[in-house]
Amino acid sequence: MSTWKAPRDYQEEERRRARQLRRRRVRRNRAILGVCCLVVIVFACVQLSGLLKGDGPDAAQSGASSSSASSSASSSAASSSAASSTVSSMPEEESTPAAVVDTGDWRLILVNNNVPLPDGYEVETQVADDNTGKELQAEAAEAYRKMDAAAAAEGVDLMLCSGYRSVDYQTQLFEAEKQENLDKGCSEQEAYDLAKTVVAVPGRSEHNSGLAADIVTPSHQVLDSDFENTDAFAWLSQHAAEYGFILRYPKDKQAITGIIYEPWHYRYVGPENAAAIAQSGLCLEEVHGYAEQAGQ
Numbered sequence: 001m002s003t004w005k006a007p008r009d010y011q012e013e014e015r016r017r018a019r020q021l022r023r024r025r026v027r028r029n030r031a032i033l034g035v036c037c038l039v040v041i042v043f044a045c046v047q048l049s050g051l052l053k054g055d056g057p058d059a060a061q062s063g064a065s066s067s068s069a070s071s072s073a074s075s076s077a078a079s080s081s082a083a084s085s086t087v088s089s090m091p092e093e094e095s096t097p098a099a100v101v102d103t104g105d106w107r108l109i110l111v112n113n114n115v116p117l118p119d120g121y122e123v124e125t126q127v128a129d130d131n132t133g134k135e136l137q138a139e140a141a142e143a144y145r146k147m148d149a150a151a152a153a154e155g156v157d158l159m160l161c162s163g164y165r166s167v168d169y170q171t172q173l174f175e176a177e178k179q180e181n182l183d184k185g186c187s188e189q190e191a192y193d194l195a196k197t198v199v200a201v202p203g204r205s206e207h208n209s210g211l212a213a214d215i216v217t218p219s220h221q222v223l224d225s226d227f228e229n230t231d232a233f234a235w236l237s238q239h240a241a242e243y244g245f246i247l248r249y250p251k252d253k254q255a256i257t258g259i260i261y262e263p264w265h266y267r268y269v270g271p272e273n274a275a276a277i278a279q280s281g282l283c284l285e286e287v288h289g290y291a292e293q294a295g296q
């Protein structure tokens with residue numbers, strides 16, 4: 001019987017020692033873990049206080065680029081920032097949030113169905129395309145000639161098929177269209193409303209400003225959406241902004257501009273403005289703070 005006890009006590013002793021060792025190990029591990037946690041917390045606090053101070057070029061840059069990336073998505077935020085904006089030089093490292101332009105710049109004048117040309121608007125024009133004889137406002141004409149030459153140097157043929165139209169000429173176009181409708185038996189109001197869908201109301205066409213250019217190419221002279229499949233359109237999409245022209249009625253802005261997608265209709269705004277607007281992804285109405293057109 002006694003031969004049984006000794007090994008049992010021995011085993012019990014062994015187990016106790018093992019338990020003690022385990023407990024000690026657990027305590028030690030807990031202590032190490034605690035110290036580690038403390039180090040992590042202190043490190044995090046230091047990092048956080050550094051971030052809150054907002055120093056360091058990386059923080060500034062990532063902030064700027066993320067805001068520009070989200071600017072096209074949140075047009076309301078973008079347009080509100082555009083309202084209190086100033087002229088920007090071409091941004092390089094620090095990207096411009098939204099369209100940072102001076103909306104008081106005469107080249108950014110807004111003309112549409114709801115916003116007529118200001119009374120007494122005067123414009124000095126020049127022939128911009130010798131082949132078609134079409135004119136643009138003087139500065140826009142010069143920019144167009146440079147753009148035309150640059151495209152030609154790369155084997156792309158641009159053709160200005162419509163530029164400046166005087167309000168008088170616009171009136172003739174409009175009255176002719178309206179008369180056609182009257183001849184078809186429309187009432188005065190119907191004839192007017194129908195004409196409006198085809199020809200802009202005099203004084204409310206961007207072409208009256210001298211800053212709008214309908215650009216096509218000899219192989220595709222029709223003003224339709226198929227123009228977007230031409231080399232000329234591809235070239236313009238890449239380079240028009242460098243010469244100060246923006247695509248005025250983009251496909252995804254029809255609800256805001258109130259005008260169908262017109263891949264041929266470009267608007268001169270000046271190179272700095274064109275760069276800022278192109279980067280912002282806004283249309284001209286949004287640049288001026290209009291979220292939506294009444295769509296007349």
Ligand SMILES: [Zn+2]
Nearest residue numbers: 212213214265
């Ligand atoms: Zn046009």
